Amino acid sequence: MQPTIFHSSAWQALEKHQRSTAQWQMRDLFSTDPERFNRFSIEAACILLDFSKNRINRETIALLSDLALAAGLPLEMEKMRQGVPINVSENRAVLHVALREQGDYPYQVNGEPILPGIRKVLRQMRRFVDHVLTGAWTGFTDKKITDVVNIGIGGSDLGPRMAVEALQPYANTGVKCHFLSNIDPEHIHQVLAGLNPETTLFIVVSKSFSTLETQLNAVAARKWLVDALGDESAVAKHFVGVTTNKAAATAFGIQVDNLFEMWDWVGGRYSVWSAVGLILAFAIGMDEFEAFLAGGASMDQHFFSAPIDQNMPIIMALIGIWYNTFYKAHTHAVMPYVQGLQRLPAHLQQLDMESNGKRAGKQGEPILFDTGPVIWGDVGVNVQHAFFQLLHQGTRLVPCDFIATVNPHFEVNAHQANLLANCLAQSEALMKGKTTSEAQREMLKAGLSEQQIEALLPHKVFPGNQPSNTLLLRKLDPKTLGALLALYEHKVFVQGVIWGINSFDQWGVEYGKQLALDILPLLSSEKEKTNAHDPSTMGLIQYFHQHRHSME
Numbered sequence: 001m002q003p004t005i006f007h008s009s010a011w012q013a014l015e016k017h018q019r020s021t022a023q024w025q026m027r028d029l030f031s032t033d034p035e036r037f038n039r040f041s042i043e044a045a046c047i048l049l050d051f052s053k054n055r056i057n058r059e060t061i062a063l064l065s066d067l068a069l070a071a072g073l074p075l076e077m078e079k080m081r082q083g084v085p086i087n088v089s090e091n092r093a094v095l096h097v098a099l100r101e102q103g104d105y106p107y108q109v110n111g112e113p114i115l116p117g118i119r120k121v122l123r124q125m126r127r128f129v130d131h132v133l134t135g136a137w138t139g140f141t142d143k144k145i146t147d148v149v150n151i152g153i154g155g156s157d158l159g160p161r162m163a164v165e166a167l168q169p170y171a172n173t174g175v176k177c178h179f180l181s182n183i184d185p186e187h188i189h190q191v192l193a194g195l196n197p198e199t200t201l202f203i204v205v206s207k208s209f210s211t212l213e214t215q216l217n218a219v220a221a222r223k224w225l226v227d228a229l230g231d232e233s234a235v236a237k238h239f240v241g242v243t244t245n246k247a248a249a250t251a252f253g254i255q256v257d258n259l260f261e262m263w264d265w266v267g268g269r270y271s272v273w274s275a276v277g278l279i280l281a282f283a284i285g286m287d288e289f290e291a292f293l294a295g296g297a298s299m300d301q302h303f304f305s306a307p308i309d310q311n312m313p314i315i316m317a318l319i320g321i322w323y324n325t326f327y328k329a330h331t332h333a334v335m336p337y338v339q340g341l342q343r344l345p346a347h348l349q350q351l352d353m354e355s356n357g358k359r360a361g362k363q364g365e366p367i368l369f370d371t372g373p374v375i376w377g378d379v380g381v382n383v384q385h386a387f388f389q390l391l392h393q394g395t396r397l398v399p400c401d402f403i404a405t406v407n408p409h410f411e412v413n414a415h416q417a418n419l420l421a422n423c424l425a426q427s428e429a430l431m432k433g434k435t436t437s438e439a440q441r442e443m444l445k446a447g448l449s450e451q452q453i454e455a456l457l458p459h460k461v462f463p464g465n466q467p468s469n470t471l472l473l474r475k476l477d478p479k480t481l482g483a484l485l486a487l488y489e490h491k492v493f494v495q496g497v498i499w500g501i502n503s504f505d506q507w508g509v510e511y512g513k514q515l516a517l518d519i520l521p522l523l524s525s526e527k528e529k530t531n532a533h534d535p536s537t538m539g540l541i542q543y544f545h546q547h548r549h550s551m552e
């Protein structure tokens with residue numbers, strides 16, 4: 001077997017260093033280094049990253065940087081930009097960065113420049129959005145479009161949905177946006193319930209145009225429309241598509257002029273920058289959509305030029321590896337203290353877990369260490385009243401990202417200061433903890449008896465030393481959202497490079513899809529018999545038939 005990063009001296013040095021850091025207390029690291037915040041914070045693209053509340057010192061960062069170099073990170077970054085097929089199992093280039101290029105970097109795939117095609121689609125998006133918003137494009141019965149429904153799932157849903165929600169304060173085009181992803185009949189029922197077919201536009205977003213869920217929903221929405229308008233040709237005025245698969249989309253009934261091109265060098269979970277973001281452009285207008293792209297590009301520029309120890313995505317990736325792989329933390333929590341970013345954890349789950357949830361190396365070799373963590377989280381301050389107890393006094397190491405803004409969109413009394421105070425208080429409490437003597441003093445001051453103090457003490461002590469990053473955004477505007485998303489994309493890429501895995505395929509999601517197709521006939525007809533499934537699955541199918549259409 002080829003030696004891998006696991007056998008490198010950089011790896012061994014980090015293992016040794018980890019053992020020596022295991023007893024460190026972050027509160028001590030702060031008290032011995034007054035420069036710690038300045039040393040361990042970076043600003044780029046209107047985002048400040050404070051990574052000082054981590055179990056690291058200068059040596060840790062130097063050793064982690066050595067690991068990145070041993071993994072060939074600079075070369076891999078260059079390969080990405082040069083359009084080398086770094087998605088080796090699918091033999092594809094990975095060029096979502098080209099989608100937000102602001103200058104004229106000569107991005108190529110197979111020797112062909114790709115910027116002209118990207119810019120052509122952007123112009124097509126602008127034209128189309130303008131036509132719909134001005135009423136130059138109308139529905140089949142000549143009525144102005146008032147509602148746009150994005151039909152898609154995974155990367156064709158999560159990114160655009162999160163961004164539309166995050167940028168609501170900029171959503172003043174007058175069009176209402178809706179998302180249909182699930183095939184629970186409840187979802188389509190809810191989405192269509194309030195809509196008028198005459199004024200509704202559907203965007204079918206599917207890179208492959210073969211994803212079962214999207215197909216089922218698109219067919220059901222088409223039937224709803226045709227039933228209401230009484231004419232099959234209405235489809236042309238109410239359905240547009242975003243896909244690499246022109247043939248399947250036109251067979252569905254979408255006119256070729258109403259198709260927005262995608263390319264196989266854009267992964268679904270990295271695709272919000274392409275026409276997959278069309279619904280975002282409808283929500284905030286094309287100018288703001290382009291500001292979003294520019295924000296992504298400003299983070300790219302930082303990523304491709306800053307030295308490792310000043311490079312925000314690389315530092316976040318290295319710290320993640322420090323905990324995941326060397327400290328064996330299993331999860332990573334993301335807590336935006338920004339209501340608009342409520343769906344960010346869901347987007348990051350796909351981005352990170354579909355990219356780095358891998359156990360085979362790029363050449364198929366087994367990976368001998370832990371790779372991508374379980375990503376989870378929710379919006380602050382609500383999280384404090386939900387799962388923070390475990391972070392403060394549970395038994396697990398849970399690295400966290402806190403995200404907050406300096407300037408809210410709306411000033412309401414002292415809400416923003418209170419929100420930020422809570423965010424900062426949580427990360428401080430997680431870092432510092434509360435020692436036995438601090439807890440004792442506190443209880444004495446509150447007038448508790450010695451007996452009471454003794455009984456309560458174990459419950460009042462906080463171990464602390466729980467690491468976190470804090471990202472402070474100047475404001476959640478389109479540009480900064482773009483920079484934030486690009487930051488996480490690059491973080492995931494860097495981790496994949498260091499772990500030696502391909503972050504751009506997703507074979508793991510295929511197996512369940514296959515089995516679902518096998519199971520479907522058994523649910524459709526009780527007469528279908530097979531021994532191909534395990535007794536648990538067959539027992540559940542039998543229960544389904546026994547109780548279908550009966551509530552006894």
Ligand SMILES: O=P(O)(O)OC[C@H]1O[C@](O)(CO)[C@@H](O)[C@@H]1O
Nearest residue numbers: 153154155156206207208211268
């Ligand atoms: O855009 P498509 O081809 O419909 O795929 C949707 C999603 O399905 C997946 O292939 C698997 O979940 C994702 O990677 C992708 O984002």
